Amino acid sequence: MAGLVTLNAVPVGSSALVTKISAAGMTRRRLLDLGLVPGTRVEVVRRSLLGDPVAYNIRGALVALRKEQSSQVVVSNGE
Amino acid sequence: MSAVSGTYHPPVLRNQPILALAGNPNTGKSTLFNALTGLRQHTGNWPGKTVLQARGSLVHDGRKYIVVDLPGTYSPLANSAEEEVARDFICFAKPDVTVVVVDATCLERNLSLVLQVMEITEKVVVCVNLIDEARRRGIRIDIRRLSQKLGLPVVATAARTGEGLGQLLDEAVGVIRGTLKPKPNRTIYHKKIEEAVSSLEPEVRACLNGELDSRWVALRLLEGDASIVEFLKRLSSEAMHPLESTVIGYQRCVDSLMKQANKLSGHGQNEVRDSIVQTIYEAAERIARGVISREVEQKTDWDRKIDNILTSPVWGFPIMFGLLAGVFWITLTGANYPSAVLADGLFRVEARLTDLFTALNAPEWLHGFLVLGVYRCAAWVVAVMLPPMAIFFPLFTLLEDAGYLPRVAFNLDGFFKRAGAHGKQALTMSMGFGCNAAGVLSCRIIESPRERLIATLTNVFVPCNGRFPALIALATIFAGGAVTISLSGIVATLTVSGLVVFGIAVTLFASWLLSRTLLQGIPSSFVLELPPYRRPQVGQVIVRSLLDRTIFVLGRAVIIAAPAGGLIWVLANTAVGDVTILSVLAGQLDPLGRNMGLDGFILLAFILGLPANEIVLPVLIMSYLSGSALTEPGSIASLRQLLVEQQGWTWLTALCTMLFMLCHWPCGTALYTIRREQNSWRWTLLAALIPAAVGVLVCLSVNYAVRGLGLV
Known part of the structure; x- marks a missing residue:
């Protein structure tokens, strides 16, 4: 079942498709510039030692986001 | 003299042609810069992540060229200090050629910057760097096809071994001298955006007086890029328009442009921006798919294995x-x-x-x-x-x-x-x-x-x-x-x-x-890239750290x-x-x-x-x-x-x-x-x-x- 969640809720080891970015302003631009445009597949690679930030595989690059940012990326969960 | 802005102060003397290096962070840009300039550089700053550009020079066929290493960026918009320096340099200092360095192992991601830079200037050469690393990972890139798709000269290089550097210089110098004229295949956006651009562009062109690419400026105005408005106002107050009457006329021009742009994109500036970025990434994806072939299925992912240890909760x-x-x-x-x-x-x-x-x-x-x-x-x-x-x-x-x-x-x-x-x-x-x-x-x-x-x-x-x-x-x-x-x-x-x-x-x-x-x-937004591990270049590290750090500090x-x-x-x-x-x-x-x-x-x-x-x-x-x-x-x-x-x-x-x-x-x-x-x-x-x-x-x-x- 595919449901809409935010990226921070996706467990390590699974992946999701970006549906939209709910952030505004500069954060929005940052996230878009990373290639987080709708339709992009994002893989959750690892959590850091203290649980946050989390590293994601976005278009072949490994990028770490804090929860404040990843919670503004809406994704459709499930394969 | 060109107009100056922000953190960057362009060279006053332009008797030598300028070659600028742009690119995403971690593409081996600094290695390329070192390989091109050798020891002929005067960097006051430290190697690593500073927002200053390093500058050096090189001699090719008996002529001297200035080489400027711009900060690593993901986009040529002014979202951050690094990007502002890079953008201002490309827009205002107008390098005679901009070499965009891309990582051969991560081409798709890097191409979006190429697609954006070639909207600002035609004088672009693409340098597909780290080609040796890509080869090792079984990634093949069809350079000729990439060049056709982009409409730009493309050279594959391995900066650390010197592979391809001669050819890169030949192409870059060709662009500088005008013997090689790139014809970039610019990205076509959504129909509505294109319509708005074509109705806005003529007036932009009249306003700009040939200083910047009018299509690029029109696109930025449509997506409500606040920094571009700043930018235009700054242009008006500096060297380009010395007469007061012209300045007033110019500012009026900018104001009217903004009004028009706002009318065209309505309240949908965010949507315009989203659509533009999405189109760019789709284009990058399409181009990358057409030129990359993988010889073998991915071998062991060593980076992940190393990260498993180095960032492990226990170790x-x-x-x-x-x-x-x-x-x-x-x-x-x-x-x-x-x-x-x-x-x-x-x-x-x-x-x-x-x-x-x-x-x-x-x-x-x-x-x-x-x-x-x-x-x-x-x-x-x-x-x-x-x-x-x-x-x-x-x-x-x-x-x-x-x-x-x-x-x-x-x-x-x-x-x-x-x-x-x-x-x-x-x-x-x-x-x-x-x-x-x-x-x-x-x-x-x-x-x-x-x-x-x-x-x-x-x-x-x-x-x-x-x-x-x-x-x-x-x-x-x-x-x-x-x-x-x-x-x-x-x-x-x-x-x-x-x-x-x-x-x-x-x-x-x-x-x-x-x-x-x-x-x-409260903490502001934060993005941290974890680049692939690279085998350090021991010899160069020793020489550079002795010269740049030890001698300098001592x-x-x-x-x-x-x-x-x-x-x-x-x-x-x-x-x-x-x-x-x-x-x-x-x-x-x-x-x-x-x-x-x-x-x-x-x-x-x-x-x-x-x-x-x-x-x-x-x-x-x-x-x-x-x-x-x-x-x-x-x-x-x-x-x-x-x-x-x-x-x-x-x-x-x-x-x-x-x-x-x-x-x-x-x-x-x-x-x-x-x-x-x-x-x-x-x-x-x-x-x-x-x-x-x-x-x-x-x-x-x-x-x-x-x-x-x-x-x-």
Whole structure:
């Protein structure tokens, strides 16, 4: 079942498709510039030692986001 | 002359053509820059993540070209300080050719920057770098096809081996000379956006007077890019329109353009932006798919395996500490012998100089000032500083080169977040290990002013290269005295590593305190890229770190140490009544010093060392020696003799000196940089007072605690 969640809720080891970015302003631009445009597949690679930030595989690059940012990326969960 | 803006000041003289290097971070751009310019570069900044561009020159077919290395960026819009520098350079300084460096192993991601840069200028050459790495991973790229799809010259290179560099230069020079004219296939956007662009563009063109690409400006206006409006207004007020009437006309023009753009995109500027970015990424994906072929299915992902260990919840911190300790251990065991040899040689020279002065019948004061003051202080700086620096810098650069620092930032970010600080502060802190002034400068990468200030004010809590050698020397002397010889290296190593960890803890605590008192607010957004690991280029690292760091830092230290040595000789040899000025000053400071576990001479050395921390220990030695019978100090061993036997230092004195070395005011250069960056005397003063207060408090408590417990 595919449901809409935010990226921070996706467990390590699974992946999701970006549906939209709910952030505004500069954060929005940052996230878009990373290639987080709708339709992009994002893989959750690892959590850091203290649980946050989390590293994601976005278009072949490994990028770490804090929860404040990843919670503004809406994704459709499930394969 | 072209119009200037923001942080970048373009060259005034344009008699030589300019080749600019742009690209995403971690594409090997700096390696390419080094390979192209060799040693013909004058970089005032440090290699690594600074927001300044490095500049050098190269000679090709008998003509000289200026090469500018722009900061690594993901997009040519002004979302961050790095991007602003890169964009302003491409737009205003108008390089004769812009080489966009892309990573062959991650082409799709990198192509989006190429697609955006070629909207600003046609004079673009694409350099597909790290082609050797791609080959190793079984990735094949059809260069000719890529060139056709982009409409740009494309060259595959491996900057570290020099592969393809000749061809790259040929193409770049071709573009500069106009014999090669790129015809970029520009990205076509959604129909509605294209319609709006075509209705806006003619007026934009009339306004711009050929200064910038009108299509690019029209697109930026439509997506409501606030910085582009700034940009246009700035253009109007500068060199391009010298007549007042034109300026007014121009501003009116910009205003009307904005109104039109707003009407066209309505309230949907966000949608316009989203659609543009999405189209660019789709185009990048399509192009990449058409030119990349994978020979074999992906082999073992080594990066992930290494990350599993280096950022593991169990091993992450122990490995971080272990690597730090390893670097220190190699430095201090390796530096011992050369230090002794150097000291021996330099003081033999001093004896010869004395002979010379005697033979010439020079007056006593001249010999004292020049030889016992100026020369001796400079010699001490070289003997104490050079060997540890020559070992420490290359080792640290190797870790940096391999891609370990971003992992450190990743591991530590949780702490920084809890301290209310920006995630990039872990990186600016790492820069501080090189030089606090460079660390302060690198704080520009933090966009939020509040968090930038926190990072700036706390940068001094990590010891810079000027302070490491002194810490290492003191640790070696005292840890060595405390235990048997075989263990002394290990104890000294653990002491220095412990101090660094303490410094990081103080950084976090001070950041936490600041973000709850003077600088309240919430952490702003943070993105950290973890680039693939790369095998460091050992040879180049050694050469570069010796040239850029060791020689630079040492040179600065000697320049400051020489007059300081002269000053100390004067202070030590000018008497008021029957005591020297030096003793009077040290006597004044002695009560405070004693309470802090130090003495008056040590505090005085820290004060005289304000211009550069490198000279604190040499100045201290000089002032001790001025009232002592020991006139020929040499190695670590004689330093131990001086401090322990003649001045009565205990391990507590050494510990407090090291702690104060870690926490006191930043050096003159760092303070000057803070003043310039923050443009405020108040914050500059606080940047000196906060660490000084921390240092005094720490030393007082340690001294009283240790004495109270009867440990000394």
